[in-house]
Every structure is written in structure tokens, then in C-alpha cells.
Amino acid sequence: MDFKLIQICPDSKARTGELVTPHGMVPTPVFLPVGSQGAVKTLTPEEVKALDIAMVLANTYHLYLRPGIAVIEGMGGLHKFMAWDRAILTDSGGYQIFSLASLRRVSDEGVLFRSHIDGSEHFITPELIIQFQESLGADIIMVLDECPAYDDSFEKVQTAMARTHQWAERCQKSQKRGDQALYAIIQGGVFPQLRRQSAEYLTSLGFSGYAIGGLSLGEPKRVTLAMVEQTVAFLPPDKPRYLMGVGSPEDIIEGVARGIDIFDSALPTRVARNGAFFTPLGRVNIGNAAYSQMEQPVVPDCDCYTCRNFSAAYLHHLFSGDELLAYRLATIHNLSFISDLMRQIKSAILNGTFSAFKDNFLANYKPTDEQIRLEQKQKWFKSRNRGE
Amino acid sequence: MDFKLIQICPDSKARTGELVTPHGMVPTPVFLPVGSQGAVKTLTPEEVKALDIAMVLANTYHLYLRPGIAVIEGMGGLHKFMAWDRAILTDSGGYQIFSLASLRRVSDEGVLFRSHIDGSEHFITPELIIQFQESLGADIIMVLDECPAYDDSFEKVQTAMARTHQWAERCQKSQKRGDQALYAIIQGGVFPQLRRQSAEYLTSLGFSGYAIGGLSLGEPKRVTLAMVEQTVAFLPPDKPRYLMGVGSPEDIIEGVARGIDIFDSALPTRVARNGAFFTPLGRVNIGNAAYSQMEQPVVPDCDCYTCRNFSAAYLHHLFSGDELLAYRLATIHNLSFISDLMRQIKSAILNGTFSAFKDNFLANYKPTDEQIRLEQKQKWFKSRNRGE
Numbered sequence A, B: 001m002d003f004k005l006i007q008i009c010p011d012s013k014a015r016t017g018e019l020v021t022p023h024g025m026v027p028t029p030v031f032l033p034v035g036s037q038g039a040v041k042t043l044t045p046e047e048v049k050a051l052d053i054a055m056v057l058a059n060t061y062h063l064y065l066r067p068g069i070a071v072i073e074g075m076g077g078l079h080k081f082m083a084w085d086r087a088i089l090t091d092s093g094g095y096q097i098f099s100l101a102s103l104r105r106v107s108d109e110g111v112l113f114r115s116h117i118d119g120s121e122h123f124i125t126p127e128l129i130i131q132f133q134e135s136l137g138a139d140i141i142m143v144l145d146e147c148p149a150y151d152d153s154f155e156k157v158q159t160a161m162a163r164t165h166q167w168a169e170r171c172q173k174s175q176k177r178g179d180q181a182l183y184a185i186i187q188g189g190v191f192p193q194l195r196r197q198s199a200e201y202l203t204s205l206g207f208s209g210y211a212i213g214g215l216s217l218g219e220p221k222r223v224t225l226a227m228v229e230q231t232v233a234f235l236p237p238d239k240p241r242y243l244m245g246v247g248s249p250e251d252i253i254e255g256v257a258r259g260i261d262i263f264d265s266a267l268p269t270r271v272a273r274n275g276a277f278f279t280p281l282g283r284v285n286i287g288n289a290a291y292s293q294m295e296q297p298v299v300p301d302c303d304c305y306t307c308r309n310f311s312a313a314y315l316h317h318l319f320s321g322d323e324l325l326a327y328r329l330a331t332i333h334n335l336s337f338i339s340d341l342m343r344q345i346k347s348a349i350l351n352g353t354f355s356a357f358k359d360n361f362l363a364n365y366k367p368t369d370e371q372i373r374l375e376q377k378q379k380w381f382k383s384r385n386r387g388e
Helices: A045-050 A060-065 A069-074 A126-136 A154-174 A192-205 A221-232 A249-257 A267-273 A305-309 A312-320 A324-351 A354-364 A370-383 B045-050 B060-065 B069-074 B126-136 B154-174 B192-205 B221-232 B249-257 B267-273 B305-309 B312-320 B324-351 B354-364 B370-383
Strands: A003-008 A015-021 A024-028 A030-033 A055-059 A087-091 A102-106 A111-114 A121-124 A140-142 A181-186 A209-212 A241-243 A262-265 A276-279 A282-285 B003-008 B015-021 B024-028 B030-033 B055-059 B087-091 B102-106 B111-114 B121-124 B140-142 B181-186 B209-212 B241-243 B262-265 B276-279 B282-285
Touching (some): A003 A324, A015 A324, A024 A030, A030 A324, A060 A069, A060 A087, A060 A126, A069 A126, A126 A140, A126 A154, A154 A181, A154 A192, A181 A192, A192 A221, A249 A324, A249 A354, A267 A276, A267 A324, A276 A324, A305 A324, A324 A354, A324 B324, B024 B030, B030 B324, B055 B060, B060 B069, B060 B087, B060 B121, B069 B126, B087 B262, B126 B154, B154 B181, B181 B192, B192 B209, B192 B221, B249 B324, B249 B354, B267 B276, B267 B324, B276 B324, B305 B324, B312 B324, B324 B354
Parallel strands (some): A030 A055, A055 A087, A087 A140, A140 A181, A209 A241, A241 A262, B030 B055, B030 B262, B055 B087, B181 B209, B241 B262
Antiparallel strands (some): A003 A015, A015 A024, B003 B015, B015 B024, B111 B121, B276 B282
């Protein structure tokens, strides 16, 4: 047994639990910072630990292309390579192959694609992805999935789902190591009947955990949440549920309320490098002239390293001058904010006050305008080249 | 008395001493990391302290343009603004005005220039530069100097020197605070008679310390060292001597041998961000394929944070992927290398073994080829825009 449920909220599907891994216990709900290339951007492992983070995400697609799986295996595995002795989840890279790489051809056998780094051609199968992840040695590993775009047709999404199911089965069969938890990825796009079908099929195979993939890709938030509800309804209560690519403070709370245990997203670290700081009232941008002479920290009662040591004016100055220290300090603040949020969520569930906590948080927190958010996301999809 | 000589090498002009400042004692010879904009690039104050660094340099020119002197004064001064409670030396920015800004007009009164950031026009006088540095509140402050190019004619260099002398006198007269040590800057280019004249004139005015400016700007190394010798010969033994803009490990050792107490340079941190790591055998570039699978640290017996925790292969990987963590880890290594070097130099002088230490270090350390070095320097002069 590698997941233990501890408490369920009486008013929602929110729950607390514990993931038991070879690299320590991970309390849930948990948010995984993204370290696609084997580093949480700008931070040392010690800094990530100091943020009370028990598990990080790395990406098989990125590490396969650079430095190569064999290099990391030769160095004693991913934990040793990146000097991180707590838990790691490796994503299979299915999503990256279908979004970041130039996709050449997908067949039942596998997928032929070109590297986004050097254009080299690669053929990947479900069996290879498991072999790679066994070499990397993460605590939780993911099946290879085919991830359609959020606005693809029913037929396209159905085909991708069916292939994802076959691949999940092949991943399961090819697994050799007994010390890694393999999670399936539920697809089905924005079609409720496909989500149900995917959840039912994959749970019938029996995985250690279930991820919800193919969401938060540009569809409206209400659709994301509806699909989460529709999927969770067909998942076993005793297995961990992982909502991939989410996210923002408000989305995490909504996900928890719908029964999600695990989240990951590059958002907190990515927006930090653009000068956006999370506050209890929403995101603020440190580049705003209002901060140029503010002697207080960005969030006065925040006890993160950044807010304990530096004024908003100093951060404003570092961002104006493109000082690399700026990106670190913002990253520390945002991950600290999310880490605090997860602690508060857990404690509220344990105390039976989660619904009140959620209502209160959402009443104060002004989400970034959805239209702006979607535009930023599209812009990011088009421009990204730094491995997140 | 703010400088105490402790020991002089019997075979050279090398010496150890102590600078007494309002923010602690600074043992000499000392190297100051550069934090032009109020941050040692990529590092937190805690990290700089952990490298056993007792004083950093910040730049009045940069801080005047951004965020503005009044902002920093309003925040309680530079120490508080940048959260650094050890000693600070502020350069006057003379060199930056004459190299980085678009110079509009220099007169005996002062200098009119355009900001390298936004093209705005500014008129600066010696009195203003002292006023700015009194507002910033550094422990050691510098006079405004006119810094000619290394290949300027004798007449041009002589005129700049004469103006530097007048300005130094005006700086001295306008100083109000009694708790800051004001250092003069000796100019005179590559002309021995001017160097002597400048040293004799400025020492006759009586400053707390003497800097040698206008060197390491593109002239050959043997010329730099000859000018250092020619200048030090006319400086009082009981005052600290500061060689501005130097530098590399080999140049620091040669400077110490010629009686220099204080050094500053962006070189160790700048080359770090390009992947160059100091080793006892010379600089190596982590981008070299030889490091792609090296399980050992870059410098196996180095006990810096970077070498204690990460393989050369991981650093190679981080640099390949443009991970910001790479720049931090390289910066820590290079500053740790220089910090160790300064400790070894002091201990060798105290033990009377400095000459042997110097010969041994230089026999092993292969300096970067001078031609390449000068080309890199020229390239950097042309391209820099990040405040170092």
C-alpha cells in the first residue's frame, strides 16, 4: 500500500492522505514544483527543501533529449544527479512530445518526433518510456499518453484516448522494477462520456494512481472543473488522483474540493520570473511603479526568505535591472505561497473547516482575468523554449 | 586609524593588514566581488557571507541612475536596501561615466553624460558624487575621476590627470560625514612620469587610501604591472592601496607581490556566467564535451558548495539547458576559489612563504591566453548592458 487516506471533508470531496515513497512520506494534497530538466528553475535542492516541498516533478522527454537517459543512469540515477533525496515524479513526456516537439507520425506502435532542441528524429514506444523511467529511478512514473489539443474533434480525441489505453496497458506489462508507482493518465478531452470511458477502462487495469491529463490546455476554467468532476466520479477512492498541469492557487483549491490529491504546474515559478508575486488578494506585478519606493515586503506578513529580508522596492529594482537574483527571490516567494496554501488546505480538511477556508480564500483572491490568462498561456505555448 | 599593517613579506612588497570599518574588520589583501546594482550577480547576501567575503563593491553611477540615490536613502541607506551588514565600497562611477554612458561634455566643473539605460542627460560634479555616496552610506567611498582610454595620447592623459587631481581636492573638501573613508584615484595612464606625478600630488593631499585607476583596460599585462610598481613606489606604506578592476587569480597574486591591498573585478562572476570555472591549473569551460559524463566535481578537492554537491556532468547539463541555477553554481565556485586564494595569500605572507606560494601557484596556473583575453575584454566592453 503506497497511499493512505487520512480524512475526508464532510462538505466536499476534499481529502488528506499520505503517499509512501522510497524517498519519504509525501502528505497530500501536494503540489509538485516543476524541474523538467532536473532542476527547479533558479533554486538549489536545499532551497526547495527549505520550502517544505516533499516531491518535485522532472520530465522524461527533456531528460531523454538532454543529457540523455544513459548519462543519468551512469551517474547513479536522477536523485543523485540532481542531488535531491526526497521524492520525484517523472512525467512520461507524452504531453511534451505532442506539444513541444515537432510531431512527425503517431501510430499504434509509438510516436516518431523531432527534438525541439536540435531537430533530431526519435521513435518512442510505451515500453521505451517505462525503460527510461526505470533508469531514471523516480518514485512515481507515468504511462505514455497521446494528448490531443483541447479543441480537437470528438473523433480525434476518441482515437487518442483509445491509443492511450493500449499504451497504458503496454506500459503496465513492461514494468520491471517493483519499487516505482506507475500512474495511468486519463484522457477524453472535454467530452464527458469519453472521460468516463477512460476512467473506467484504466481503473479496470489497476494502477497505483490515476492522473487526469489533457486539461488546463486553453479550455475555459468551468470546463476544466466539470471534466475533473466527471473523471473523479469514476475513480476508486483509495488511489491517489493527480491533476496534471494545474496550477494557480484558485485552481488548486477547486481541484482539492473535487477530490484531487496531487498537482503540478510550472505556473508559480514561470510567472515569478516575469515579476508576478502571489498575494492573498491575487497576483501582483513587482514591475508596477507603486512598488518602486515601498519599504515593506511585497506581502507584509509573509514569512518567506524573500519577504523577511527584502523590501518591495529592492525587488522592483532587481527586476528593473534584470538581476538574476530577482528571479530567485520571486520563485522562493511564489513556491512558499503555494506551500503555505497546501499546509492550510490540509489543516482545514483535518479540522473539518475546508469549505469555510475555501470560500474565504476565494472571496479574497482575485484570479487573473481569464481572457488575459488564456492569452498569456497561448503566448507561452508559442514562445517557450526553456524546458518547462 | 582605519588601516593597520600586520606583516610585510621579506622578499616582495606583499603585506597583510586590517581595514577597520563601521561594518566590521576587513583583513587584507582583500578581493571585493562586484555588485554594481546593489547585488552580487545571482547571489543572496547570505551566500556571499558564506564565501567568507567581508566587503563588496557597489557603483554610484548605476545606483544613481536606478533606482536613484533618494530611493536608497529613503530606505535607510545601501546596507539596509541590499540587506548586507558587512562593509561596502562604492565606486564613484567615474570609470562608468567615461566608458558606459554616452559622454557628452567634460569640463573642469563636471561631466555631462547620457544614461546608458534611457539616454537621459545628467550633469555630475565632484561635490555631487560625494553627496551621493554620503547618502548611500558605504564604508569606503571614492573620488570622481576622469578615466582616459588606455591608448589615449600623453596630452589627453595628462589633462585627464590634472582634472582628476582638482576633482579629488574638491571631493575632499565637500566631504561632510566623518565615518566614511575617502580614497583618491591615481591616474596617469601608461606613462611612468604621470603615474609618479599623480601619486605624489594626491598623497600630498592626505587621503584615507589610494586607488590605482585607469589600468586593466586593454593594455598588455606587463604594462599594467609596470604601472602598478611605478605608482606604489610613491605611495605611503601606512595607507591601503587599491588596484581597481583587477581581476584574475594570476593578476591578484602579481598585484599583492607589488604591494596592493584591495582588488575588485567583475571577472570571476562574469566568466562564471559564461561557464568558465577557475581551477588550480587555470580556467576551464564546463561546456566542453569532456565534462558531459564526468561524475566528479569540476575541481575534485574543492570544498565549495557547488563542488561538494554536484558533478561536472550536472553542471554541464545545466549550462546546456540555460538553467539559471547554472550561473549561481558557477559564481559560487569562482568566488570561493578567489576567497580561498586570498586566504592562502594572507597565510603565506604571515608565514613568510609568500614568494614560494606565488611561484608555485603561477607554475601550475595557466592564464587565459593574453590575445584571447584582450579580445574577450573588447567584446565585453562593446556588448555589456547588465550593469557590471
